[in-house]
Amino acid sequence: xxxxxxxxxRPVFMLMLMLAAVFIGRQSYQSMRVEQxxxxxxxxxxxxxxxxxxxxxxxxxxxxxxxxxxMAGVPGIREVxxxxxxxxxxxxxxxxxxxxxxxxxxxxxxKVDAIVGQLPQGIEKPTVGKLxxxxxxxxxxxxxxxxxxxxxxxDLVDDRIKDRIAQIPGVASVNVSGGEVREIQVRLRKDALVxxxxxxxxxxxxxxxxxxxxxxxxxxxxxxxxxxxxxGEYKSVEEIGExxxxxxxxxxxxxxxxxxxxxxxxxxxxxxxxxxxxxxxxGSDAVVLIVQKAREGNAVEIAKRIFGSVEAPIVTAExxxxxxxxxxxxxxxxxxLDQYGVQLVVTTNQAxxxxxxxxxxxxxxxxxxxxxxxxxxIFLHNLRGTIIVSIAxxxxxxxxxxxxxLFGFTINNLSMLxxxxxxxxxxxxxxxVLENIYRxxxxxxxxxxxxxxxxxxxGLAAIAITLADxxxxxxxxxxGGILGQFFRPLGIGFAIAVLVSLFVSFTI
Numbered sequence: 001x002x003x004x005x006x007x008x009x010r011p012v013f014m015l016m017l018m019l020a021a022v023f024i025g026r027q028s029y030q031s032m033r034v035e036q037x038x039x040x041x042x043x044x045x046x047x048x049x050x051x052x053x054x055x056x057x058x059x060x061x062x063x064x065x066x067x068x069x070x071m072a073g074v075p076g077i078r079e080v081x082x083x084x085x086x087x088x089x090x091x092x093x094x095x096x097x098x099x100x101x102x103x104x105x106x107x108x109x110x111k112v113d114a115i116v117g118q119l120p121q122g123i124e125k126p127t128v129g130k131l132x133x134x135x136x137x138x139x140x141x142x143x144x145x146x147x148x149x150x151x152x153x154x155d156l157v158d159d160r161i162k163d164r165i166a167q168i169p170g171v172a173s174v175n176v177s178g179g180e181v182r183e184i185q186v187r188l189r190k191d192a193l194v195x196x197x198x199x200x201x202x203x204x205x206x207x208x209x210x211x212x213x214x215x216x217x218x219x220x221x222x223x224x225x226x227x228x229x230x231x232g233e234y235k236s237v238e239e240i241g242e243x244x245x246x247x248x249x250x251x252x253x254x255x256x257x258x259x260x261x262x263x264x265x266x267x268x269x270x271x272x273x274x275x276x277x278x279x280x281x282x283g284s285d286a287v288v289l290i291v292q293k294a295r296e297g298n299a300v301e302i303a304k305r306i307f308g309s310v311e312a313p314i315v316t317a318e319x320x321x322x323x324x325x326x327x328x329x330x331x332x333x334x335x336x337l338d339q340y341g342v343q344l345v346v347t348t349n350q351a352x353x354x355x356x357x358x359x360x361x362x363x364x365x366x367x368x369x370x371x372x373x374x375x376x377x378i379f380l381h382n383l384r385g386t387i388i389v390s391i392a393x394x395x396x397x398x399x400x401x402x403x404x405x406l407f408g409f410t411i412n413n414l415s416m417l418x419x420x421x422x423x424x425x426x427x428x429x430x431x432x433v434l435e436n437i438y439r440x441x442x443x444x445x446x447x448x449x450x451x452x453x454x455x456x457x458x459g460l461a462a463i464a465i466t467l468a469d470x471x472x473x474x475x476x477x478x479x480g481g482i483l484g485q486f487f488r489p490l491g492i493g494f495a496i497a498v499l500v501s502l503f504v505s506f507t508i
Contacts, residue, residue, distance in 0.1 A: 007507035025398025028405035040485040043095040044131040050124040060084035070111040138299040139291040140348035154179030170297025178279025179287035180272035192265035303351030312346035361416035368423035400497045418493030429462045429505035466502040
């Protein structure tokens with residue numbers, strides 16, 4: 001009763017409270033990330049190690065077992081499994097539900113770094129990552145340029161275009177696949193090696209030693225100090241062939257060594273790396289860019305920054321020229337075509353799917369409000385009461401957005417589904433209270449007294465109705481496991497919405 005008295009005695013205060021809920025809720029809605037599904041942590045961390053040329057048994061003995069033993073000491077670990085195959089070790093750690101995965105990821109990375117020295121030489125650095133539903137590829141694009149070869153296109157994408165896209169806020173990484181990657185191969189000739197008595201290891205040491213940039217101290221001249229470096233990087237394929245090897249006569253160790261150039265025992269070839277995977281578009285070889293967003297990234301905003309809108313337009317040289325002539329701002333995908341002559345064809349755009357889902361849910365919300373207002377008017381036959389009930393719905397929705405923002409939820413299918421389900425329930429309390437107030441008005445009471453008496457008579461019943469809904473849905477928001485993480489926005493969002501509707505029915 002005191003809450004209702006305050007609402008009646010301080011109408012300006014209640015109006016400001018209502019407007020604050022609407023404006024802050026709108027700001028919260030606009031600042032929340034838009035996703036297709038809720039943020040879910042599966043409690044899985046993977047450690048992938050590549051050891052080229054090694055067999056499954058060696059991978060298991062030399063790498064997988066040692067990483068398993070290291071991960072077994074990470075707090076919260078429940079199970080460790082591994083898969084060893086030719087050249088690759090994959091160790092998977094499953095953690096207990098509720099474990100802080102960011103902390104677990106750092107602990108796992110520290111454990112793995114501590115045993116890197118015990119792993120065989122020649123392995124690539126182990127890659128530690130966690131399975132996360134919110135960090136996933138959002139855009140797949142194919143680069144096309146008919147005037148460039150496959151290798152030239154791949155080099156251009158790696159050196160220029162990839163970095164342009166990676167600078168977009170919210171983008172975690174841009175991976176490139178397909179195309180030919182340049183590789184300088186030193187093809188040794190067996191007969192020449194035997195003739196000169198040179199071993200493969202000796203050639204490797206000579207090439208490695210001749211391709212280093214190393215600091216060599218400093219030189220002080222008067223008041224000036226110079227840093228000295230020895231520059232040994234190759235600048236051309238011909239320079240590699242000019243690398244000199246010193247060979248000693250095995251029959252006469254005291255004899256001076258002979259000097260042999262690398263091109264006398266090997267062929268230096270500027271070619272492409274051997275391909276183990278292919279990317280194709282409509283049956284043709286293609287260079288593919290895969291844009292992966294960060295956990296806090298927004299797929300819709302990333303798409304807007306790349307394409308200028310959520311849905312990727314068809315970009316051609318003619319369309320870019322027309323926009324430049326009219327003075328319009330070019331999107332990033334258009335700037336890339338204009339600057340490098342590379343057309344990016346979008347094959348997958350996750351932002352379109354997300355935007356369509358959110359748009360459908362928004363339409364459902366608006367249409368639900370319209371239907372509820374229409375039904376209220378049909379039964380009450382009073383426009384003023386219908387307007388009051390119609391105001392209560394958006395106030396409840398925007399106030400719920402504030403709570404969702406505080407809980408760290410995103411705009412996704414289940415959080416919006418919670419509001420869709422709550423639309424009909426939001427007006428239950430308001431309709432019951434409003435109808436009882438109208439009954440007292442028809443009995444001839446003063447509007448102030450009718451509001452107090454009408455709310456007093458029905459208040460306990462309204463509380464019981466609201467708490468019944470809360471009791472049903474709130475436990476859903478606190479379920480355990482992965483399923484509980486999916487349904488948490490649904491259960492908590494619905495419970496908050498109906499509690500706010502109870503407050504609105506007693507005040508506004």
